[in-house]
Amino acid sequence: MTDKIALTPKTHSTPPARFSHGVRKGNILQVAGQVGFLPAEEGKPPTPAGPTLREQTLQTLANVQAVLQEGGASWEDAMMIRVYLTDVDHFAEMNQIYNTYFEEQGLTRPPAARTTVYVGLPAGLLVEIDALAVLD
Amino acid sequence: MTDKIALTPKTHSTPPARFSHGVRKGNILQVAGQVGFLPAEEGKPPTPAGPTLREQTLQTLANVQAVLQEGGASWEDAMMIRVYLTDVDHFAEMNQIYNTYFEEQGLTRPPAARTTVYVGLPAGLLVEIDALAVLD
Amino acid sequence: MTDKIALTPKTHSTPPARFSHGVRKGNILQVAGQVGFLPAEEGKPPTPAGPTLREQTLQTLANVQAVLQEGGASWEDAMMIRVYLTDVDHFAEMNQIYNTYFEEQGLTRPPAARTTVYVGLPAGLLVEIDALAVLD
Known part of the structure; x- marks a missing residue:
């Protein structure tokens, strides 16, 4: 049997429902949809990193990365x-932020595939990101 | 060679197009997007469990579960x-239904990761759910 | 270690950001969101196959297939x-196109699972498709 493990970074608040921020089973790791919430502080409700696409995208990527690393x-x-x-007009700016972020990561393997679509999100949130990983 | 198997619960009507309600190959199982249709009855078009978010969410979860079990x-x-x-205002209620449903399932392993987004769906449908599973 | 390989069909233009059109690692292959762009021509910006749902859906499926084959x-x-x-009213027509396309493929295994939702896409694009594959 392969264990199924919940991935809960210390920076993350409790999910608002019965789901895990990430799960790993064998070499498959799935990260739940992350948004731009700052590291959780006790007694404080989840708070976005800021109102801008840049702030939220960078924090969201950091939150996805934290779950990957936890696994x-x-x-x-x-x-x-x-x-x-949430807005088609954010595509070009998000790509710039995304590119700079991943250049700075200095990856040696090819980047992940990606799909970008435009949906509704809770008020104040401009971006949500999830990820599927396959470990060695 | 690992077989690729279509998963077609008896409760499910024929898909409206050339896709499977679920497929399993090796230990990977993918459930197609399910909606709140009641168990299929011959000669009757697919019918949602009811107009409310509660009725549709519970039926949708049952439909996903049927595909998982078929595999x-x-x-x-x-x-x-x-x-x-379809509506950001449904988030809190969906979470309540979701939590109660999964508490009642009495799972011993961590819950799955989850992403929730707000999209358009065919008229009358309030929720659609799909799932990825990795078997032992 | 299992290699992670980028899949870049010759027909495809460079992605607009730091992502791969597809990646394969071991027997898992993920195709990025494809749209109905015609085969890339040097010095020409990405151009949709046409304004209609039919033209774009068939080209999108061809683009997904190219990534699968590359892997x-x-x-x-x-x-x-x-x-x-982008439009719920396109569901029936997309299904017809989808069915005919896959009939013509003459597959011997069950078709993939599928989820269809209605989202925003960049101006002029009516359809986007991605795919997850598990190789033998």
Whole structure:
């Protein structure tokens, strides 16, 4: 039997429902949809990193990365990244932020595949990202 | 060679197009997007369980579960659950229904990861859910 | 270690950001969200196959297939196909196109699972499709 493990970074608040921020089973790791919440502080409700697309995208990527790392993975292992934006006009700016972020990661393997679509999100949130990783 | 098997619960009507309600190949099981249709009755078009979010969410979860079970899996094996709602205002109520449902399932393993986004769905449908599972 | 390989069909233009059109690692292959762009021509910006749902859907499916083939896979290996449409009224027509396309493929294995939702896409694009495949 392969264990199924919940991945709960210390920076993350309790999910608002009965789901895990990430799960790993064998070499498959799935990160739940992350948004731009700052590291959790006790007694404080989840708070976005800021109102701008840049602030939220960078914090969201950091939150996805934290879950990957909690499961012993990294961006190198990411196969698919799903980006949900609320506004088609944010595509070019998100791509710039995304590119700079991943250049700075200095990955040696090819980047993950990606799908970007435009959906509704709770008020104040401009971006949500989830990821599927396959570990070595 | 690992077989790829279509999963077609007896409760399910024929898909409206050339896709499977679920497929399993090796230990990977993918459930197609399910909606709140009642168990199929011959000669009757697919009918939602009711107009409310509660009725549709519970029926949708039952439909996902039927596909998992058809493939020899259960919620214990679910890695990712994607929830598509049509209205941001349904988030809190969906979470309540979701939590109660999964408490009643009495799972011993951590819950699946989840992403919830708000999209358009065919008229009358308030929720769609799909799932990825990894079997032992 | 299992290699993670980027899949870049010759027909495809450079992605607009730091992601791969597809990646394969071991027997898992993920195709990024494809749209109905015609085969890339040097010095020409990405151009949709046409304004109609039919033209774009068929070109999108061809683009997904090209990535699958680049990774040594085919539609036979597809486990999940995600279809993003911009208009609920396109569902019936997309299904007809989808069915005819897959009939013509003459697959011997069950078709992939599928989820269809309605989202926003960049201006002029009516459909986006991604796919997850598990190879033998």
